[in-house]
Amino acid sequence: MRTVLVTGGTGTTGSRVTAFLRARGVDVRTASRHPVAGDGRHVLFDWADPGTFAAAVDGVDRVFLVAPLSDTDPALAVGGFLDAAVAAGTRRVALLSSSAVTDAPTGLGALPPLVRDRVPEVAVLRPSWFMQNFVGSHPVAAGIRDRGQITTATGSGRVAFIDPGDIAAVAGHLLLGDPIPDGELILTGPQALSYDEAAAVVSEITGTAVHHTSITVEELTAAIEASGVPHAYARVLAEMDEEIAGGSAERITTTVQDVTGRAPRSFRDFLVDATVDAHRVA
Known part of the structure; x- marks a missing residue:
């Protein structure tokens, strides 16, 4: 055992x-x-x-x-x-x-x-970035819930958001399987969405209007810092959004399918399940 x-x-x-x-x-x-x-x-x-x-x-x-x-x-x-x-x-x-x-x-x-x-x-x-960020206590979810707003510095950059359940399934297979696959595993969902597109899906699923506003890296750094995060770390987080704007997170891989034998869950399905099962979507 x-x-x-x-x-x-x-x-x-x-x-x-x-x-x-x-x-x-x-x-x-x-x-x-x-x-x-x-x-x-x-x-x-x-x-x-x-x-x-x-x-x-x-x-x-x-x-x-x-x-x-x-x-x-x-x-x-x-x-x-x-x-x-x-x-x-x-x-x-x-x-x-x-x-x-x-x-x-x-x-x-x-x-x-x-x-x-x-x-x-x-x-x-x-x-890639978690679908879970759109529910619960994450700042993205808080902005949706409190203001009907998602604020990033990502511009029109797209993200292949992934369900944490799919990450866990890959991890479980790797911990149990023999032999372990070589190399690193990039894990993504099945599609890449801009935050404008993600906000539209959230609006459709929840019936509440949600909008995305893109600001500058400097403005985002200041906003994160105002929430109590040290300046240096706030800058690192904001610069991640800048990288997304440049296309760093739009790639889609087949890793979840390859390791688990099933397709990763879509952003839409994730939100539907979260709304029905836990009522956690703002």
């Missing part, structure tokens, strides 16, 4: 990876800073506290790894965790990265080469 550790086990993707694996009878241990009521297979885990690593990885041979996003240079914490995991017998890691992040000496871009250097079998998942 394999034991899989899911870090970020209560998060958007981690919770779905956990559900996918448990539905298939896999022994899954979840890890996060927050207790999970009624889950005897959950361990408290804090990237800032290496003392929590050993209990989390004990007996674990596979890991779904979600790095600490609040850490501007997470390599030190992740490197220590990986050392503990490999020493405990971990052989395979599925790392959740992003299609907007490239390999780099520091920051989140330093993690793919770090994991490849320390773990025998590695899959790097690079998903």
